[in-house]
Amino acid sequence: MSETKPLGGKIFTRPFKILMIFGLIAVFFILKRYFFGIGSVSNLNDGYPWGMWIVYDVVTGTAIACGGYAMAMLVYIFNKGHYHPLVRSALMAGMFGYTLAGVSIYVDTGRWWNLQNIFLPGTANPNSIMFEVAVCVALYVAVMWIEFSPTFFEGKAQHEGKLKILNKVMFFFIGLGVLLPTLHQSSLGSLMIIAGQKVSPLWQTDWLPFLYLMTALTMGYAIVVFESLFSSIGLKRPMETSMLSKLAGVIPKLLIVYFIFRFGDLIYRGALGHILAFDLKSIMFILENLLYIYPLVILFSATKRKSPKYLFLSAVSMLLAGALYRFNTYLIGFNPGNGYNYFPAFSEIMITVGIIAIEIMAYLLFVKRLPVLPEVKHA
C-alpha cells in the first residue's frame, strides 16, 4: 500500500508535552484508586454504579472509535474503493479508542483480578449482555491490531514474508472486523434493557440495540470527517474535502432511518408526552435531537456539504448528539430512586481526560513514525 507515508517531524512538541501532563495526572489518580478504592477517586455509588468511566470511556468512546468500522464497511463490504486513503487512520484511531476502553475496564471493575472469569467456560454467562459485549470488544481489539499490523512491516525488506502472509488472510479479519462492532455496538444499547424502569421512557425501549448500532455508524463517519479535517489543520496538510463531503453524505441517510425508528417507537409506546415535561430529562432529550437534526439538515444540502466549515460543524454536532444520547440513556435518563444522585468527581473526570490525552499522544506518535496518513501528492 504505497499511498500512505509517515509524516516525520519532532515528537516532543509543546502540545505533546501538555498532553503528557494530563496523562500523568490520570496515572496519579489511577494509582490512588488501586490503593484506596473506587470511591476514593469517584462519586460512583450503590445507586449509580456506572458513571463517567463506563459511559464515556466505554460506551461513548467505542462509538467514537467506530470510524474504522464504518470505513471498513463502506470500503470493503460496499466496495467503495475510492475511500481507501481514509481507512488506515480511521482504523488506527479506532484501535486506540477500543484499546483504551479495554484498559479503562481495569480501572472501573472493582474485582479486576477476576475479569478473566467472563471468558472461562466454568463461569461465563452467555445470558448476560455484558458477556456478549466483553467477548466482542476483546476480540475486536485483537482484530484491529492485526488489521493495522502491516503498517509496522511496510517498506522493510526483512518483513516482506510476514507482510505477504498477512495480506493473504487479511480479508478474514476485515470481515470479522465488520461483524464484531455490529454485534457489540448494538449490545451496548441492549445492556440497559434489564435496568427496566430506572431508565426514563424517553430512552428505555427494546429497540435500543438497533438505535445504538445506527448512531455508532453515523458517529463513525462523523469522526472520520472530524479527524481528517482536524489533522489537516493541526498537521498543516491539504484538506481532503471532496472525498469527505461525499462520505458525509452517508450520514443524513442513516439519520433518517434512525429518526423513523426512534420516533416511531416513542409514538408506539405512547411516550411522546414525556418530551413536553420540560424537566432536565425532557430538555436533554430535546437538545439531543437538535444535535441530530443539525447534521441531518446541513449534510443533506450538497452545496453546504462541500464547505469544510459546515462539514466540521456537522461532524461535531453528530458526535455530540451520539454522546449525549449515550449519556442520556445511562446517566441523565437513569434514576435508581431512593434519593441517590451522581455527578462525576474531579479526579474521576481527570482519569477520563488523561485517557483521552494518551489516545491523542499515541495518534501523533504513530502518524509521525508509521505510514498511516495518505501521501500528500495523492490527496
Next chain:
Amino acid sequence: MNLQRRDFFKVLSAGVVTATTSRTAFARPTKTMPPESVGLLYDATLCIGCKACEVGCKTRNNKPSVHSEIEEHFNVNGTWDDARDLDSATMNKIKVYKNGTAAVKDQEIDGFSFVKRACMHCYDPDCQSACPTSALQKNPVTGIVTWDRDACCGCRYCQIACQYLIPKFEYHKALPSLVKCEMCHHILETGGITGCAEYCPTGATIFGKAKDLLAEAHKRLNLKNGERYDFPVRTVNAKDKKSRPVGKYVNYIYGEKEGGGAQYIMLSAVPFEKLGLPKMPERSGAARSETLQHTLYTGFIGPIVLLGAMVTAAYRSVKKHQSDE
C-alpha cells in the same frame, strides 16, 4: 459491484427476517418458584420497629454496625446501629413511613408504618441474568440467590439490573466485595433459620418454605380486621404463637407477582408504594433481556451467517483492490 451489494442485502434481510419471525421460538418465559424453596414473610402490621432483626442479621453475618452521631457523642459502641439505608455493611433494614401527625400505626393518612427491606430472592433474578461471571447464582433447591467472591469481577451490572437496589458494593475498599442478603444459607445448612426471623420477637418476620409462607399470607388476607389470630413466631409452622387482633391489610401480597415473584413476601396496612417499594411488571427484566439476546444469538446462526457475508464481501473487494494495483 451492485450485484455484491444486492447479495449483501439479501443475506442481511434473511437474517433480519429469521430474527424477527422466530421471536416466539426464542421467547424466554419468566421463571417460576422452585417448589422446595425457602423464604421470608414480613407482616408490617406486627412489626414494632425494634430493629432486633437488624442486630440478628449483623450478628449472624459478622457485619459491623454503622455508628451513629449519638454513639460518637457518648463514646459508646454498638448500641444504636445507625445505617440510614441498606449499604455495604447492612443487608437488612427497617425503614419507616410517616404521614402528617404520624399518630396511628398502620394508617396511611396521619399514620406510620415500618417496612423491612432486604433481598427479595426473586424467582427469576435480574442480577443473575446480568452477571457476566455467574457470581450471582440461584440455588436450584432453596432458591437462595448467593454471591461467589471467587467469580465476581466487580463490574456492578447487577446493581444496574436490580430494581430493588439490593446488591451493595464496597466502594471505599482497595479489594472490594459485593454485599447482599444470602438468606443466612450458612446457618440454614446447619438446621437453623435466618438471623432476622430468629431475632424477631413479634412474628413480624417469619421463615419457612416459600409456598407455606404464601399460603399463610393468603390466609391472613382472608381474616377479618379485628378478629383474633394466633400468629406464628420465627417460623411459619412454629408452635410458638402470639395471639393478636388482625390488622387492616391492604388486599395485596407484595412479592407474589413482582418481576415474576419472589421468595421474600410482605403484608402491610399501608399501600406498598408508600413504603418505597417499586411497582413492578410481572415479566422479569431477565426474561425481557434474554428473549432479545436469544433472538439475536441462539446457536450463533445469525452472527455466523453475517460473518460469512462480511468475509465473502471483504474477500472480493480485497482481490479487486489487489488486481487494480
